[in-house]
Amino acid sequence: MTRKVPLANYLFTRLRQLGVGAVHGVPGDYTLRALDYLQPAGLRWIGSCNELNAGYAADGYARVKGISALFTTYGVGELSAINAVMGSYAEFSPVVHIVGTAPRNAYTSRAMVHHSLGDGNLRIFADMYAKVTAAQANLIDVKTAPETIDQTLEQCMVQSRPVYIELPSDMVAAQVPEVRLSVPLNVSPPKNTDEAEDHVVSAVLSRIYASKKPYILVDGLVAPDGIVDEVSEFARITGFPTFALTFGGGIIRGDLENFHGVHAGKFGTLDFTSYTDTADLALLFGPLLSDTNTLGWSTVPKKEITISLRRTAIELGPSSHNLHIKSFMQKLITRLDSSRLSARKPTPSLSSPRDLIKNLPEIDPSAAIDQDTFYLRISSFFRAGDIVICANGTPLVGGRDFVLPVGARLINSSIFLSVGHMLPAAQGIALVQCELAESGHTPGRTIFFEGDGSFQASAQELSTIIRYRLDVTIFIINNEGYAYERHIHGMDEEYNDVAPWRYLEAPSFFGAPTNGSYKIELHDVKTWGELDKVIKNAGFQDGKGLKMVNVRMGRDDVSTNFKAALQLAGRQLMADAK
Known part of the structure; x- marks a missing residue:
């Protein structure tokens, strides 16, 4: 007799076989029964503060691990996450988005179930997701569900883009043959003739x-x-x-x-x-x-x-x-x-950030920190194995000047550029580093550069970092608002301001332990001397626990050359408005 397993177990086991170690999401009544099958399949649940942030975290996890999983409830949950999934689609990040849906009979009867629009069309959200995912699956047929799962996951890996899987609540425990689980999925690149x-x-x-x-x-x-x-x-x-x-x-x-x-x-x-x-x-x-x-x-x-x-x-x-x-x-x-090759020799006329670092003048310890040289100077802090993350805004621009050691990696955005994306993404990346450590590897540090405005968009995920005791070093570039936008338009307008948070008090509010079981290190710096003292400290360099540095910079400070680009964008904006 063919041995059978619950459908949820089949799906989660396949994810584990592909290297997924954890699933991000927010529980909902359409997902609760399925969540019971995560741990038996070898997966860890990471509860995010909201579905959007869960999607961002899954995106970061996928960029390093090569695949990730996001689990949300129907309607309100999946729509909260769609912005993150769209970013993953635009930038080719392989996220498996599983949605717990109403039972199948609700669809056939066009029932007015909660989280719907009340018009009986329960397919509308799936139709939306078809536009921003590489493949879609609706697990409504016991006979075809395993094969459908396999094909969808293969497309996620082969195309390196998000996929969408609907898991009806009455299909969670449906018994399906286990036999396919013994055959590895085909995720190899296609061969050329x-x-x-x-x-x-x-x-x-x-x-x-x-x-x-x-x-x-x-x-x-x-x-x-x-x-x-x-x-x-x-x-x-x-x-x-x-x-x-x-x-x-x-x-x-x-x-x-x-x-x-x-x-x-x-x-x-x-x-x-x-x-x-x-x-x-x-x-x-x-x-x-x-x-x-x-x-x-x-x-x-x-x-x-x-x-x-x-x-x-x-x-x-x-x-x-x-x-x-x-x-x-x-x-x-x-x-x-x-x-x-006729052009094999180095080109003497071309310089590099390495040369710029060598020629930097000695710092005046009492001088204010500025964007022009901050990213060059902070490069001395990096080491092999580090994953360095730049949030959208001035860190994205400044990170162009990083000089990374061999074995370090940079994570940033290119086209979707969602404000708030990278703090939850840093949580997902730190989780991968944690999994590497648990499997016997020596992970690098997770180092994150975030503007103050971007930090405020998804600050709740600092609590997720603390909750799961992840190792993250955060440099908050605090210039009292959206400096990037100020130079495009509205230098002194209120809409480019943000509330003056006391950033270094956030870990306390978000439940950081005070008994020493999880290392918390907080620094407020505004001069080169203060920053230099922090990054040269051996305890800070170890990357363990949560480390936050509030780096105070000028309100309108951006790198000199890029300021011209922003001003050009501002002139174009005004010209387009005429």
């Missing part, structure tokens, strides 16, 4: 060998495309001048001599346009070319010189080839003959 792959590899190599002035431009989708190692190796072998876009920061090894940092055009700390504007070849990896990521598209290379390489497409000028990038890159590297 040798003939098609060889043809395009040869075409790309011909362009590379003919180039006299090439460069490499790395964007953030290199990570979900699964080619971080390949792109780094390609940059190392060719020696071509290599830059990142903002979303691609931290992907290329910072110690490579030919890596020159983030390309932000004339609005960056370093301006590389004299080289990039006269180049004859741009190799663009993992592009997500939003206006913010490319400074109003000013750093997008000319199409006629660009070879764009994405997950399922290689574009050479006007022609596009449907090839999967992983095996393509491996073959490209294998067949690359470095002796035929």
Whole structure:
């Protein structure tokens, strides 16, 4: 006789097999029975303060672990989370969103159940999610449910995008065959045909060998495309001048001599346009070319010189080839003959943030901290294994100047840019670090840079960090409001102000223990000397427990070069209004 298991157990076991260790969410009456099956499947429940934050946390978890799970209730819960799921969809973060729904007969009878709109259309929320997820499943049929789950989870992994699974409350304990659980899911990248792959590899190599002035431009989708190692190796072998876009920061090894940092055009700390504007070849990896990521598209290379390489497409000028990038890159590297490269030597005219750090003047301990050099100077605090997270706003911009050690990683946003996203995401990332420690690995630290306005959008998740005793170091960039927006429009307007919170009292309010069982360290700094003393302290450097630094900066302080970009955006805003 075929052994059977409850459907919820089947779903959660599949998640565990894919590497998920915890499920984020908020309980609801349509989810409660299913939650009982989490622990038996080896999963941990992480209760967030609201569904939106749970979605943000699942997003952060997925960006590091490669997959995550979010569990909300029908209607009110799933709609609270949809903003986060949309961001995951836009930026290719593989989140499995499970929704506990009303029993099946409520749909057939068009019942006026709670959390609905009261019009009998109980499919409306699923219809919304179909627009922002890569695959959808409604587990209404016992016979097909296991196969449907498997196919949906495979799409989550293969496309690296969110998927949506409806689990009706009367299907939670439905008995399904266990046999499929013994067969691993097929999440391998699709294979290219040798003939098609060889043809395009040869075409790309011909362009590379003919180039006299090439460069490499790395964007953030290199990570979900699964080619971080390949792109780094390609940059190392060719020696071509290599830059990142903002979303691609931290992907290329910072110690490579030919890596020159983030390309932000004339609005960056370093301006590389004299080289990039006269180049004859741009190799663009993992592009997500939003206006913010490319400074109003000013750093997008000319199409006629660009070879764009994405997950399922290689574009050479006007022609596009449907090839999967992983095996393509491996073959490209294998067949690359470095002796035929005409541009192998370093380019002396190109500087890097490493050079800027070497030439920084000695700090005046009594001087106020400013955005122009804060992100360069704080780079000395980072070490291998760290995951450094930049919230949207001035930290996103400032993080372009980070110099990360080998083995450190940067997490930021590119296009969706939801304020409040990154504090819950930091919680999800810290949870992955905790899981690594529990499995015998040596994790790095979770280090988070957050503006005061962004912190106020999702501050409740500080309590989740404390509740689960996670290790997170937080630098709050406190400039009394939305400095990023001030420079676009409304420098002195009230709508760019935020309430003057006492940030360092938040851990106490959110239940931080006072008996020493969980380390809490709090610092308020406004001068370089005060900051230097904090980051050089061995106890602070260990990254254990919750550490918060309230970094006070000028109300309108942003980096000098980027100020011009914001002012240009402001002028464009006014011009568009006319």
